[in-house]
Amino acid sequence: MTPTAPHPDTAAHVDDFAAFIQASPSSYHAAAETRRRLVEAGFTALDEREEWPSGPGRFVIVRDGAVVAWVVPEGATPLTPFRALGAHTDSPGFKLKPKPTTGSNGWLQAGVEIYGGPLLNSWLDRELELAGRLVLRDGSEHLTRTGPFLRIPQLAIHLDRDANTGLTLDRQRHTAPVFGVGELAQADLLAVLARAADVDVDEVAGYDVLTADTAAPARFGLDDALFAAGRMDNLSSVHAGLAALLTVGSTGDTVSVLAAFDHEELGSESRSGASGPLLSDVLGRVQNGLGAEADEQARAFAASWCLSSDAGHSVHPNYPEKHDPVNRPIAGGGPLLKINANQRYATDAHGAALWRRACEQAGVAYQEFVSNNTVPCGSTIGPLTATRLGIRTVDVGVPLLSMHSARELAHVDDLVALSAAIGAFFAGA
Template structure:
């Protein structure tokens, strides 16, 4: 068998994996990811488009538009109009399963101990969140000059401020046999232990509970009275790392789906000759909770943006429909690598292995949007670029997940492909991926965008 490895690739793949880890560490929530991507695009010369103003786009322009404050759509205009050569689209998502902090979250416990009231976001593996140093991150909403236009600031405590402690083995001797976890009672993190609180009134020590807005204010520099709301999440305070005997594995939170965000962004920014077609990077929020939000893949926002690009180039509704018919999309989202301890959970013949290449995903129920025809496109691209490609389908007796692919394709009748890099421990607080897979994935997206 021909080897896809060489010493020069080892260094490139390792450096690219370290760049991914840095990117993930700087993006603890979808709001931070969107702000980070927007900043990188702006530094690369991309112009920010205002959705409430008329757009003027010329051939080869580079532009982006935020989706709320948690998603981004960016594109490089082609030399020709989109209805002549179509859009080449890479879609991914910015959100991650975890725990979101509820309003008025402080719950008083024994002594003066405080726990945070949280709710589940998406489908995290609960047990992996226990006994971890947890930080808090997200966006904080503050009063604006206009009641209809409040402002927001980003918050990341970076340092750990909370922990979800396990119950002692001696009080839960069945813990290693599997114990049900209640997300309303068992996964609420402790943020303050018993003892005298800071700045509490001396005459009412036992009844005083500090205000969470005061905590936020102390970390953001805004006044507590100016805070009107927040979208805050827990995240692991320790960053990602390379692991394995040869540092060939990536251990990090949020690999699903920031591997795709990172690879797609780097592919879009890769310098190449101007293409006839348009290249698009669409980063949606809310995939982990169904995509049915204004900034999710189920919204008409994305279709409207593509149509506005056609209008800005002098076209109309008919030209937009022609552009969609000429377009193709990769729905980029993580895949399942064969787990060494549970190999039986995979299909008998389609068994992706970490560091053996990115994965083409398909499903008879179209939970993954790949068809035999669209999959052929990816297979030929990878073959011509000497990129190994694996395939994944679910066991027939196990229900799998889905992606943005079927959702976008339902609203926009274009050809589409589902693919991603293989992971273990998907939806754990720390997931495991391959250094080489991520680099090959990036190269694959470059081929797709620039071929």
């Protein structure tokens, strides 16, 4: 489809997205920032351990590194269907191991384990931070982040003359970041994290801490149309869904839902992942609050839709042979409709028609994405959600270059267009 003109609010939207990324160095921070913004906008934060209000309202919960928010419209009944936007808060990188303070030859290093499938070379020679959560002996949870603190140093070319023709990184020996010099006895990474969270290190009983690139997001290129940042897979969809949900009014024919799961990069098999019970728990409790019986719950689900929004691939100018020869989405051409014959994406003909209606209603273009037959296709939460809940699901997302790099690349118009199309989806397109 022909690309549309840039949206007049592009600058404000992209600036807000940049601020969201900087506030969200880990899945736990992303969930907390989403909840903070929603509560600031009038949503009520709920506790899963307590009874929830019934009837209309705007609500949000956080479960570990996942967040679910929803708007129950006035006049909702047991048969009111759902319009859900599914995304994920986690990104590939490195996670801190137990006994994290290590070292070699006078250097102080962090013991890390590879999380998901990062492009390892892209993490070299960048100032990284540690970010995540600390859990104290009393069970309380505290977010922590260090700011620039670590670096994975690459070997100088003088010591590896073949580095530009065949760089090979050992996942254990070559990925340990440095954070100083000195004696191990004089350094304690856990103490650094505790100070950053303003808690007593002796009270820390557990932690989930990962690395994040600290370079600020940036617009650049012709007309400042390109946007580079870390964690756009998949904060691009979380932010687009958040921005769209904030436009949903108090009346309507559907319950609008934003579900941003954790652990998608690992396969989603956790209590806060898409294969877990989180979304079914929330939707079930919403339906119970509306007085739905089992038959009515099934009928509401049968009329419901889920947009599985996750970043996809723009055609790469330096590797065009890696893409389908006919379907070649380009950055700036609009968000993607992701299709796969083997159900790696959940899109079918009905889903394609729904996405077309949403994009037409929003006044934005979209592009089909399908993999080259010789390149294995990745997957998303879409097939998982469709399988678990039986809700019709369609896979979409913004096109990126350098997916799973420490710093990915998008077009600003696609970021705005995705949010606009999600808004139309919530509005009933």
